[in-house]
């Protein structure tokens with residue numbers, strides 16, 4: 001397996017097992033990240049956003065389980081732990097620097113949408129580059145799953161009004177600027 | 179030297195996570211340092227109980243609580259003194275020190291010089307946000323002289339110091355700089371720092387989103403991979419670090435100095451020590 005050295009580019013895999021190991025690592029990373037972000041928002045009393053991140057974590061957790069189910073025996077032989085911890089983060093993990101303690105639901109969901117789109121492109125690129133028909137087929141399924149997640153997030157976004165321009169205003173600011 | 183007995187990928191980053199939830203502001207670079215640290219430990223496959231994370235005081239110094247390695251949240255500026263004692267007494271343990279630019283370069287500045295000079299096998303991670311975050315935004319030794327705020331009207335007018343140059347001049351065996359916007363690269367630097375014997379200094383540019391909301395975006399733009407490969411020549415490293423723009427990322431020096439590690443005294447036991455220090 002070539003690790004996620006360039007997210008967005010198409011890694012190649014020596015076996016179906018390696019493909020699944022990578023896909024699984026990406027989902028685990030996204031599931032963990034959403035959980036961490038939900039914890040952060042809870043700590044900072046932004047419960048609405050904590051809830052959104054918690055639900056996203058749940059969706060990624062289900063996707064992780066689905067990949068395990070699809071992989072079946074392939075994963076057992078696939079050394080999933082061969083994923084490099086030192087590679088850049090996967091396409092589905094929200095950048096830890098992109099969040100704000102007063103962020104709005106739209107902003108949180110736009111971040112999620114951005115990453116679901118990145119993941120779609122990532123698996124599309126793998127499907128396109130793969131020569132092994134099995135890897136190609138599984139990558140297409142993964143891309144389809146991610147596309148479906150984009151649609152889900154879009155439906156969710158529709159439920160929220162546009163952001164208040166003063167969304168970042170804090171009535172008890174951490175620093176007084178004058 | 180660290181006696182790292184590794185078993186590849188025996189651990190996952192989550193194995194180094196404690197049940198304590200970080201209280202850092204969302205968006206703070208220190209969250210990324212924690213993730214990088216966990217990934218580095220997983221890559222090194224170090225059993226959590228063979229790692230000790232020592233810190234001083236500051237937002238950055240809260241890091242040990244969020245790991246399930248052994249931890250010591252010490253006194254402001256004294257993390258290196260504590261860590262040195264621990265490593266000398268227990269060379270079998272991998273000792274990582276977590277600090278901030280205030281903790282490490284202001285009140286702890288003198289310890290920094292002598293830790294580099296002694297070259298005990300420690301990994302010193304300084305989360306540099308060019309500010310005292312915990313105490314609400316006072317300038318630190320790495321703050322720009324013209325950083326103009328209510329707390330430092332007109333800026334301090336004092337030149338920042340370059341901790342990497344000081345580390346080199348004082349004898350550190352490994353010097354690197356990372357930016358928290360790239361978790362994988364920070365993890366790689368921590369891995370290399372731990373693997374390199376002696377005192378390893380890793381400056382991680384870690385934005386404070388609350389008191390320096392300009393930093394995150396700015397550092398994303400200006401940080402860049404170092405153009406030249408790492409060197410083991412202190413002369414070359416000195417020239418390079420003296421002309422450094424402060425945003426070169428990567429391993430900037432890796433030397434060959436043997437670490438300081440006194441032989442444990444075989445006949446030393448706790449009862450004897452207690453007797454010696456009895457009042």
Ligand SMILES: Cc1ncc(C[n+]2csc(CCOP(=O)(O)OP(=O)(O)O)c2C)c(N)n1
Pocket residue numbers: 235236237238239254277278279280281282285305307309310311312313318
């Ligand atoms: C002996 C002592 N002096 C001063 C303080 C107050 N104090 C707490 S944290 C801090 C500075 C922290 O700055 P830094 O190390 O850069 O950490 P950051 O919060 O920015 O991560 C100071 C001066 C203290 N706790 N103890």
Ligand code: SF4
Pocket residue numbers: 201202203205206207208237238307311312385386387388389
């Ligand atoms: S005050 Fe600054 S350094 Fe401290 S947790 Fe918040 S963002 Fe991080």
Ligand SMILES: [Mg+2]
Pocket residue numbers: 236278279280305306307308309310311318
């Ligand atoms: Mg600081």
